[in-house]
Amino acid sequence: MSEAHAAHDDHHGQLPGTIGHVSPWQTLVKVLVTLLILTVITVGIAQIDLGRLNVVGAIGVACIKASVVTLWFMHLRYDKRFNFFILIGSFALVAWMIGYILFDTMLYQHNVQDYKRDRQAPATP
Amino acid sequence: MSTGVAEHDTKHETLPARPPELAMHFDNMHQQFHSGKLGMWLFLGQELLFFCGLFTAYAVYRGNHQEMFHYAHYFLDTKMGAANTVVLLVSSLTAAWSVRCAMLEQRKGLLITLALTFLCAGAFMVVKYFEYAHKLHIGAVWGGGFHVQTADLPPELLAKYPEMTGEKLKDMGVGSFFAVYFCMTGLHGLHVLVGMGLYIWLFIRALKGHFNRRWYGAVDNVALYWHIVDIIWIFLFPLLYLIG
Numbered sequence: 426m427s428e429a430h431a432a433h434d435d436h437h438g439q440l441p442g443t444i445g446h447v448s449p450w451q452t453l454v455k456v457l458v459t460l461l462i463l464t465v466i467t468v469g470i471a472q473i474d475l476g477r478l479n480v481v482g483a484i485g486v487a488c489i490k491a492s493v494v495t496l497w498f499m500h501l502r503y504d505k506r507f508n509f510f511i512l513i514g515s516f517a518l519v520a521w522m523i524g525y526i527l528f529d530t531m532l533y534q535h536n537v538q539d540y541k542r543d544r545q546a547p548a549t550p
Numbered sequence: 551m552s553t554g555v556a557e558h559d560t561k562h563e564t565l566p567a568r569p570p571e572l573a574m575h576f577d578n579m580h581q582q583f584h585s586g587k588l589g590m591w592l593f594l595g596q597e598l599l600f601f602c603g604l605f606t607a608y609a610v611y612r613g614n615h616q617e618m619f620h621y622a623h624y625f626l627d628t629k630m631g632a633a634n635t636v637v638l639l640v641s642s643l644t645a646a647w648s649v650r651c652a653m654l655e656q657r658k659g660l661l662i663t664l665a666l667t668f669l670c671a672g673a674f675m676v677v678k679y680f681e682y683a684h685k686l687h688i689g690a691v692w693g694g695g696f697h698v699q700t701a702d703l704p705p706e707l708l709a710k711y712p713e714m715t716g717e718k719l720k721d722m723g724v725g726s727f728f729a730v731y732f733c734m735t736g737l738h739g740l741h742v743l744v745g746m747g748l749y750i751w752l753f754i755r756a757l758k759g760h761f762n763r764r765w766y767g768a769v770d771n772v773a774l775y776w777h778i779v780d781i782i783w784i785f786l787f788p789l790l791y792l793i794g
Contacts, residue, residue, distance in 0.1 A: 438654060443763040444583045445770075447653045448646065457643040464635050468628070471792035483788035491781045498646040499777045505584065508591040515595035519602040523609050530610050 446503035456497045571765040579764040590771040594778045604734045622727035623794035624707035631791035634677050641670030642780045645773040652766035668749040696725030741779045748772045
């Protein structure tokens with residue numbers, strides 16, 4: 426819907442010889458409104474007790490917001506693909522590190538609990 | 551000899567005019583712009599990994615001590631966190647708009663958007679100051695230093711758990727939550743302060759009449775940095791303030 430608008434704006438707004446893509450101000454405002462709505466949604470979800478789903482919902486909405494910021498505010502939609510892969514690669518490493526370390530710490534958690542119990546045992550025979 | 555001079559002269563005339571903004575080690579303005587941007591993206595990718603260590607610490611603590619995070623989240627003021635989120639989102643708009651103004655060579659618009667971004671960043675730090683001051687005042691600090699009196703506990707926490715005391719929270723290790731909290735928000739706040747410095751620098755350069763449609767890399771790259779600071783907060787806000 427905004428494509429025609431964008432083309433219109435670019436045609437009149439962009440100076441000849443400009444490097445890169447000029448974002449129409451209407452697009453920027455729409456992006457901000459989207460982000461504000463998503464903020465309201467994430468605050469709203471947090472007020473309802475959904476158990477573990479609260480964490481999933483909060484991170485999910487945050488990921489959508491981050492994507493909106495990178496694609497439009499950071500121009501990644503119009504940028505060189507290589508820059509996109511730098512960001513995706515970085516995010517993949519972040520997910521890998523958090524996921525792997527969480528998996529690891531959970532795997533050994535029962536050993537920690539056993540150790541704590543054993544240490545308390547002699548004190549209360 | 552005279553022919554040699556003539557040749558030299560014609561050679562000189564056919565060379566394309568070199569823009570004064572073009573650094574000597576680049577061929578043209580496009581190459582200069584995209585090299586700078588590539589460097590910025592590599593830095594931003596590294597910034598995410600830098601914060602990743604703290605997010606991992608958060609995930610491990612939270613995974614192993616859910617109750618600690620549940621009690622601790624009552625200490626954080628959702629209203630202040632939400633206000634800061636809105637302030638940062640608005641500053642992201644003005645930052646993106648400043649790039650637009652630089653590209654369109656709208657000097658007045660550029661100065662206004664740069665100033666607004668700086669002011670929003672300042673507002674963020676003011677809210678942060680009030681949050682930190684309150685926590686330090688009641689003793690909600692990191693590690694073993696945590697020493698909140700029962701009377702100073704958040705009313706919502708006492709309403710739900712009337713038997714809760716400051717001692718119990720200390721023994722539970724709520725100080726570890728605040729270690730994570732202060733490290734994450736502190737490092738983020740430090741980035742906001744750096745961003746404020748960068749926006750002063752951009753403002754002065756814009757006043758001097760720098761930047762045009764082919765030479766706005768500094769405005770663009772600082773805006774990219776600013777958006778990453780915004781994205782980090784987009785994750786920090788729900789993780790610290792919202793989910794309990």
